[in-house]
Amino acid sequence: MDNENNVNKYSKEEQLNESRVNHDDQKLTTNQGVGVSHTDDSLKAGNRGPTLMEDFHFREKMTHFDHERIPERVVHARGFGAHGHFQPYESMAELTKAKFLQDPSIKTPVFVRFSTVVGSKGSADTVRDVRGFATKFYTEDGNYDLVANNIPVFFIQDAIKFPDIVHSIKPEPHNDMPQASAAHDTFWDFVVNTPEITHMIMWLLSDRAIPRSYRMMEGFGVNTFRFVNGEGKGRFVKFHWKPLLGVHSLVWDEAQKLAGKDPDYHRRDLWDAISKGDYPEYELGIQIIEEEDEFNFDFDVLDPTKIWPEEIVPVKPIGKMTLDRNVDNFFAETEQVAFHPANVVPGIDFTNDPLLQGRLFSYLDTQLIRLGGPNFHEIPINRPLAPIHNNQREGYHRMTIDQGVTSYSPNSLRGNAPHPTPDTEHGYAHYTEKVDGKKVRERSESFNDHYSQASLFWNSMSNAEKEHIIEAFHFEVGAVMDKQIKERVVEMFNHVDGELATEIAKGIGVAPPQNPGGTGVTASSPAVSQENTNQVAATRKVAILLEDGFNHHQVTQVMEALKSAGVHSEIISKNLGMLTGVDGQQLEVNKNYVNTGSIMYDAVYIPGGRQSVDNLLQQGDALHFVNEAFKHGKTIGATNEGVDLLVISQVEGIELAALDSQAELVSKMGIVTIRNAGDMGTIEQEGYFSQQFVSAIAQHRHWKRKNKKEMVPA
Template identity: 40%
Template sequence: MRQPPRLTTASGIPVADNQNSLTAGPRGPILLQDFHLIEKLQHFNRERIPERVVHAKGSGAYGTFTVTHDITQYTKAKLFDRIGKETDTFVRFSTVGGEKGSADTERDPRGFAVRFYTEEGNWDLAGNNTPMFFIKDPIKFPDFVHTQKRDPQTNMKSPTMMWDFWSRAPESLHQVTMLFSDRGTPDGYRHMDGFGSHTFSMISADGERVWVKWHFKTQQGIRNLTADQAVRIAGEDPDYAQRDLYQAIDRGDFPRWDVSIQVMTDVQRVEWEKRTGWNAFDLTKVWPHKDFPRLPVGVLELNLNPENYHAEVEQAAFSPANVVPGLGYSPDRMLQGRLFAYHDAQLYRVGTNHQHLPVNRPRCPFHHQQRDGAMTVDNGGAVANYDNVNAFGTDARGFGHGDPGWALEGVAGRYDPRGHDDDFTQAGNLFRLMTADAQDRLTTNIANAMRGVPQEIRERQLGHFAKADPRYGAEVARKLGVKG
């Protein structure tokens, strides 16, 4: 029979007694010199790193991305350089607004963050299960999230706060329509699509840039819960989505997604924006498939569960700033804000050396000049920690992204698009795409969520629904008992 390992302190020192504290006599007080006791209590007090402000509750798994179609005309990124090439991945799914103990079936967007461990470093595509978002400017993000959290006086969720914000931000209507539709309560993580949501870019070997949007289409098929089902499951099994994902992978039923892109050249962007009046970089908008069809790229498969949730899922630290040569950003305001905010959040939440942790560590050779700080694992050895092109270190010249940049125009200032942008047509299009019974569920969900909200806020929001589609506004008003 195999002997269990010998219990030690974190420093490897054998523990003499793990059942009884060191005391001054049989009934005396505990002595401070009982280091094993002190170490256990200290570590216990620190077992919880600060939870994420958003996406606090999540599930994760490892997998592979396999290229099935040639897109090398658009990008020089090496992970796409041949059909059949595989890249290791880690994916984290999450709810957005709830705390770590919240239910998996709450009406909420779902995070869909994919890390690709490429030969040129980690590429993080941190998106959602929706192709749009509530706001288009990051300066509003803290305010928006505060309305989705808890009232500072009552410490309870507040429909008044939510609808007050949305009613004053008509650009949110498109995402609100998606949120209160059937897709607002997906049946687990395997049966939902994923999106990069933002406009990103690709750079070819010739230095040409195109704008792209990323899509992950579930091979399991879309499946959603009704509002009643979601509430019931929240009480019966609040970890429903996590259990479903873990058990599916454990039994070998590996979930897969078809990965595709929409591509827009800058010439097409100028023409399309002129024709539609929409901003291609506006996160509250989508690119219609009839204008920009999806082009297949590959398949994402999840096939390995983590062994340690805290080490691999909770401490996974994504940032959309992590792109590899051949991939790039765009002028999307929300993306620009996230390029700073995500990495900054991980520095606070996990620590200054969070990239040293196995789940975050690149799987290719790397060298940087960052040194020291908490949780230093690999401190760079004897290589100089400063820019020493002419000495013994690394030379960054001639490497890197080779990003061609994009043209800038206009005077620096704070530009308010509200009242000028069309925030209603795409929301109306989404409503009109739904079947009659889906429209009925949407308007019922909204009406139920708005009960008890002050009249002024209801009237303001009903006006937005009516601008998107008169039937949309009329149905919500009828179910709220508002006279026309």
């Protein structure tokens, strides 16, 4: 009976009620029992100054958090990596003395690890989450780590709250659910009690959190760093990775289905692209703010919850990274790679960004336990190409066999070797900055605007992107059991935009705000919307639905046109094996409906051939394939008898090619059709099917069919 009562006591409802009980007797303390008066800000030298190492509460809180998970990473546990190289476009000597940014003829080797943040190693690739985008540059001056995310802002302003945000978003401790998801009470309880998170939530619930591919995903350094040139002049800098394929995303229904059909979707996509020679390319860009302009903006340049809008501070492209080699061993390379924001080279320095200051401590501390001690830099994937000489010895997993009797400095037995590296020989010298302030546990008042940039983000979205954000709120907050938290979410985002708050309320079962609010911000930032990204068809995947009796000439002509545009095609049929066309020629099936789905492709093509199409018309899987692609806004092409499949499907409201004998090419809202066509044309021939089909594929999705797809059963 006691056990039964104990189980009942910890039902979800009772836990929520118990959490509201007054616990005035429970005072926050350190692990030594010392009372803690404030846990929201680290101890700084002035409210915009650097974090102080004497902040024992910060160090204890962060150290305990860093060591909470073994052996996988506490965050960014699920990742995938690749090798490549980076080349600058021109010398950056005017801005920085970093050597790898000086000579356009020099290729610097890199290793990149992409990752999700919240889920465990066994979670799916396509969950709604922030993605990590960490790059290790093996420069001649030593290793430089650019530890980035695919979202330019962060949840919190001060690193001391990092354990809190991660604890809240991780699976709830009583039942370890849900996995890799923010759709639960503890996370949204943290959200409504942390106004600084508002801007980040807008990004997290946007399409940015479900990328189509790592190859089509931006990266942002998030924190404010500093470039220092050879004359010692410093400038504030933010880093950007911009994919040459553009920035594109999945739709939520697609992401959920992919999590079941292929949980390795993103890593497989990256591996396959590199294996095929479709090497992902990213431009490295920088935003620069002169130190004398530090206070000339309506945001604090050190606030990690704010962007520097690109129309105000343009991004300057300075080089290109190409990923051209897959790993040889996942564990030895991807799992054991260790990134750390403090791994910088001369010419790149830090600022008093309070999130960055904490990261400089946390990453190294985490690696010490995850990789078994202080010698993880000797693991091959972490080993710099530059020579290493110092007096650090022994410890777990020491690989270097040090010679000589000295391991200290100064010494005379070895002439004081290893000698300090002078600044003139690229020894690292920290930027000279005056630090003057009282020791306080406070935050600068310039960090207090939590809603203006969230409004800017909302204003920047296209109608389709806004609809996706609202749907994401309905899913995420709809999973919250506590009605008070739901009501507070609506209240919180009413500060951002009254219409947004009203739409959120509609889907989560609470009343809309009585007085619709907002910040009054009317500005927008075009670079924030994915609608304004590059649109290219290269590296996309097209599914070709076939059965015996297909028109071989049409299929091969379209496949050749797709190939010339850098688009890959696969033949999908009911069964694997060989299919025979009306002329007796054969093609091999790549996938069947059991081991693939429309969610794994960017477009669908149904060629002619009476027997083939009649067979497809009898297959529910084929009809579902087309319906689902249509519902997800993808390009669909059909030629000759293939158009009949679209007529029978639920692709309604689209002006299909005429059903009579007239050969008329129609391309509307991503549906490309033609009847009685003999020549499919090439991608250079305007007005032919192949050119129109490839052009539609390049647009990624066709959101204008939004209202017409709601009735499609898929």
